[in-house]
Amino acid sequence: MELKIALAGNPNSGKTTLFNSLTGSSQYVGNWPGVTVEKKEGRLKGNKEVVIQDLPGIYSLSPYTLEEVVSRTYLVTQKPDAILNIVDGTNIERNLYLTTQLLELGLPTVVAVNMMDLVRKNGDQIDLNKLGRALGCEAVEMSALKSQGSIEAANKAVEAARAKKANGPLRMYTGCVEKAISQIETVISDKVDAQYLRWYAVKLFERDEKVLEELRLTGSVKQDVENAAVACEKELDDDAESIITNQRYDFISGIVAKAVKKKREKHGLSASDKIDQIVTNRILALPVFAVIMFAIYAIAMGGYPFSIGTMGTDWVNDVLFGEIVPGALDSILGVLHVEGALYGLIQDGIVAGVGAVLGFVPQILVLFFFLAILEDIGYMARVAFIMDRIFRRFGLSGKSFIPMLVATGCGVPGIMASRTIEQDRDRKMTIMTTGFIPCGAKMPIIGLFAGAVFGGSSLVAVSAFFIGIAAVVISGIMLKKFKAFAGEPAPFVMELPAYHLPSAGNVLRATWERGWSFIKRAGTVILLSSIVLWFLQGFGFTDGSFGMVEDNNTSLLAAIGNAVAWIFAPLGWVGDMAWKATVATVTGLIAKEEVVNTFGVLYHYAGELSETGDEVWNLIAADFTALSAYSFMIFNLLCAPCFAAMGAIKREMNNTKWTLGAIGYMCGFAYVIALIVYQLGGLITGEVGFNIFTIAALAALAALIYLLFRKGYQPDGHYSVNAKMSASAR
Amino acid sequence: MKTLRDAEVGSTVAVVGLHGEGPVKRRIMDMGITKGVEIRVRKVAPLGDPMELNIRGYELSIRKADAEMVEIR
Numbered sequence A: 001m002e003l004k005i006a007l008a009g010n011p012n013s014g015k016t017t018l019f020n021s022l023t024g025s026s027q028y029v030g031n032w033p034g035v036t037v038e039k040k041e042g043r044l045k046g047n048k049e050v051v052i053q054d055l056p057g058i059y060s061l062s063p064y065t066l067e068e069v070v071s072r073t074y075l076v077t078q079k080p081d082a083i084l085n086i087v088d089g090t091n092i093e094r095n096l097y098l099t100t101q102l103l104e105l106g107l108p109t110v111v112a113v114n115m116m117d118l119v120r121k122n123g124d125q126i127d128l129n130k131l132g133r134a135l136g137c138e139a140v141e142m143s144a145l146k147s148q149g150s151i152e153a154a155n156k157a158v159e160a161a162r163a164k165k166a167n168g169p170l171r172m173y174t175g176c177v178e179k180a181i182s183q184i185e186t187v188i189s190d191k192v193d194a195q196y197l198r199w200y201a202v203k204l205f206e207r208d209e210k211v212l213e214e215l216r217l218t219g220s221v222k223q224d225v226e227n228a229a230v231a232c233e234k235e236l237d238d239d240a241e242s243i244i245t246n247q248r249y250d251f252i253s254g255i256v257a258k259a260v261k262k263k264r265e266k267h268g269l270s271a272s273d274k275i276d277q278i279v280t281n282r283i284l285a286l287p288v289f290a291v292i293m294f295a296i297y298a299i300a301m302g303g304y305p306f307s308i309g310t311m312g313t314d315w316v317n318d319v320l321f322g323e324i325v326p327g328a329l330d331s332i333l334g335v336l337h338v339e340g341a342l343y344g345l346i347q348d349g350i351v352a353g354v355g356a357v358l359g360f361v362p363q364i365l366v367l368f369f370f371l372a373i374l375e376d377i378g379y380m381a382r383v384a385f386i387m388d389r390i391f392r393r394f395g396l397s398g399k400s401f402i403p404m405l406v407a408t409g410c411g412v413p414g415i416m417a418s419r420t421i422e423q424d425r426d427r428k429m430t431i432m433t434t435g436f437i438p439c440g441a442k443m444p445i446i447g448l449f450a451g452a453v454f455g456g457s458s459l460v461a462v463s464a465f466f467i468g469i470a471a472v473v474i475s476g477i478m479l480k481k482f483k484a485f486a487g488e489p490a491p492f493v494m495e496l497p498a499y500h501l502p503s504a505g506n507v508l509r510a511t512w513e514r515g516w517s518f519i520k521r522a523g524t525v526i527l528l529s530s531i532v533l534w535f536l537q538g539f540g541f542t543d544g545s546f547g548m549v550e551d552n553n554t555s556l557l558a559a560i561g562n563a564v565a566w567i568f569a570p571l572g573w574v575g576d577m578a579w580k581a582t583v584a585t586v587t588g589l590i591a592k593e594e595v596v597n598t599f600g601v602l603y604h605y606a607g608e609l610s611e612t613g614d615e616v617w618n619l620i621a622a623d624f625t626a627l628s629a630y631s632f633m634i635f636n637l638l639c640a641p642c643f644a645a646m647g648a649i650k651r652e653m654n655n656t657k658w659t660l661g662a663i664g665y666m667c668g669f670a671y672v673i674a675l676i677v678y679q680l681g682g683l684i685t686g687e688v689g690f691n692i693f694t695i696a697a698l699a700a701l702a703a704l705i706y707l708l709f710r711k712g713y714q715p716d717g718h719y720s721v722n723a724k725m726s727a728s729a730r
Numbered sequence B: 001m002k003t004l005r006d007a008e009v010g011s012t013v014a015v016v017g018l019h020g021e022g023p024v025k026r027r028i029m030d031m032g033i034t035k036g037v038e039i040r041v042r043k044v045a046p047l048g049d050p051m052e053l054n055i056r057g058y059e060l061s062i063r064k065a066d067a068e069m070v071e072i073r
Helices: A015-023 A066-077 A089-103 A116-121 A128-135 A150-163 A175-188 A194-205 A209-215 A219-236 A240-259 A271-279 A285-301 A308-335 A340-358 A361-377 A379-392 A398-407 A411-420 A424-434 A440-452 A458-480 A504-538 A556-571 A577-587 A594-602 A614-623 A626-638 A643-653 A656-685 A692-709 B023-030
Strands: A003-009 A027-031 A038-043 A050-054 A082-088 A109-114 A138-141 A539-542 A545-548 B012-018 B038-044 B051-055 B058-062 B070-072
Touching: A003 A015, A003 A066, A003 A089, A003 A150, A015 A027, A015 A038, A015 A050, A015 A150, A015 A504, A050 A150, A082 A089, A082 A150, A089 A109, A089 A116, A089 A128, A089 A240, A089 B058, A109 A116, A109 A128, A109 A150, A128 A138, A128 A240, A138 A150, A175 A194, A175 A219, A175 A240, A194 A209, A194 A219, A194 A240, A219 A240, A240 B023, A271 A285, A271 A379, A271 B058, A285 A308, A285 A361, A285 A379, A308 A340, A308 A361, A340 A504, A361 A379, A361 A411, A361 A504, A379 A398, A398 A411, A398 A424, A411 A424, A411 A504, A411 A643, A424 A458, A424 A643, A424 A656, A440 A458, A440 A594, A440 A614, A440 A626, A458 A626, A458 A656, A458 A692, A504 A539, A504 A556, A504 A643, A539 A556, A556 A577, A556 A626, A556 A656, A556 A692, A577 A594, A577 A614, A577 A626, A594 A614, A626 A656, A643 A656, A656 A692, B012 B023
Parallel strands: A003 A050, A003 A082, A082 A109, A109 A138
Antiparallel strands: A027 A038, A038 A050, A539 A545, B012 B038, B012 B070, B038 B051, B051 B058
16 A cells, blocks of 8 residues: 655754765656645655655744645545654754644654764763653654664654554643633544544634635634634733744753753853854855855866866867767768768758757856855855845845856756745846846856957946846836835845754755756757757758758848847947848857857958857958947846746746746846846947937936836835734734 | 844844845744843954854854844843
8 A cells, every 4th residue: 555654844953964865766757736836745765655845944933935835735635544744853942843833734743863873972862762751752863864764663653644643732822822722623523534623723823824724614603713813812922923923932842851861061152163163254254155155166167177067168179979879960961871961961050950959067066065065064044144234225135146146157956046045036036136136157158249349348248237136126126116026125034054064965866957957958048049059050942942042141030130120220230231230139049159150250360260259250340330339238238138037937837828928027127227237338339329219328327227216116015013912912 | 223233243142133124034033043032242244344243053154234123122
């Protein structure tokens, strides 16, 4: 018979490590229905009929966060056969808070106290017998990182599931609270599953909005429940939610006093706290952070001889996709007598296109590897702590900083890094704005125009970077005022988990999972678009007949470029360069460095183009003015990112409407900014006369200023800090 | 009324109660800031906000604006 065991625990309790060691490679990763919360399940090693369902890391079963709601809905509606609750032994008091809530569900539960090796090393003691007795369930010890006790804990949960024995009753609530909850139990006993009676009664006492919605109590039952709660609130002069939380923590304090002996004095400094005296020090924190990030980028994407990532990438670009693959294909295609168009498609279209993207893989893997280490040891929480103040200013939280930081290398992992932001609203906003940060692949575009039109001024690169940052800031302020993003800043009540050594398994797994999803996209979206682009660029109508063209000015791509170039005319893309600029922008969607390559091809430069493309500088300088070059650059830096990043947006949004919205927003924003810069800039320098688009640009500027400074949507439920105690206010 | 926001770095304070309502208050309580608990204020972040607290044997960071909900003695 198949058994389902739910794995529940706090974030940072070692749940991921335990899940990986219990299920090994037999994991299935997906999303919980309708939300972007990751859902993982796998089969227990050595016992294939046991399915381990990993729940999100949560602190509580409150109705307020997505993860918590997903978890409790699963536990109440899917009725797993048992719960394996992992508890961090070094932080047992707060970890048991979730345990007290899980136990009320009436499901067979086993509590596994993790990190017992560290507990002993600290000189502390936890009496598991006393703990188990107080909780009314079995308590076992383990050290998931060292794989000690993991399988044993899982087996205990399997036993509990087979025995179908729920834990004994908890004597958690005292006095009028227990009385009120018992009363509620009596009146709702015929409305809910007997197993979950206590859970529902406590939730009704708390006036949990989700449970109230689900049960839809009416008439005298509703009145009886409310009366019971109100009587108790009056007696204790507090609100129901606070009463329950207080009693839970009082109950836990009682258990901890009996079952746990701590060597360190209360509020004493642990080894982790001592590290933090430097790492989050008021003066040293920012320099330390800068040094760490600099070191990681130097190793991932810097120059020789430090950068493993760059060496790998150069090897893939120059050797693997420069010689080995084309050479091998040459001989294979030669044997098969493949020539002409098909040969061109394979070598110039597919190998060149897919190779360009796969070239990033070594750099990205190195970057992911170090970021996974920072995540695993607990440093990312410190980054959020240090940076929160700045990001709060424009409606994001400190946690948004990590994706943007990563995006300076590549937007794809940047967007994927937004996963760590729990608040749905903040995550969406971070995804929408992360693409504005100039990534490594946009650098060649900046280099091209700085060299060709601006005499190599380094100010161009600096201004590009600031435009990216400004786009994030402006978007943050603007979007925050729309209803979909409005509201109090997400609470920043965040644990700073104790540092611990990275686990090789976790780090490598995280690196590979993210790296693989990048490679997979190169094999699908990029492959397809390379084929399409090659075809459009190489074929066209000449002299009334369709076929391969010698001159790509007559290709289908040029025809399409010409047909849509009018869209960009207000941005100053006019004359001979109009269709070329348009086509370059479109090919930039495949990969941003394609923009430079496309210019090389379209300006008839035969031969290898260097990364900055300085061979075509003169031709470009003749076609572009300083202003139209700048407008082109701005549009390409801010508009929709490459296909790989769009894929990442789709994956993280997990919703077509939001994906299209995000991409549309970026394009629209890019267009408006480029329009304002070109039209109003041109009016000032005298390059452009007053025309209808000047009015459009002025209107756009006015709208932008309005959106920035308007009052914005004010949500209900705005809490007031100076309000009276909520109980007496009610 | 003295709130956690005003507590000095390095001081140990006791919680009298929490004001306000809604998700933020619940989150703060869930993390262990409840009536009667003792909090040691460890430090504030380099830019002056948020603050780091030691509570129930672990480290918690919370914004000053939210710390205003917590009345202390």
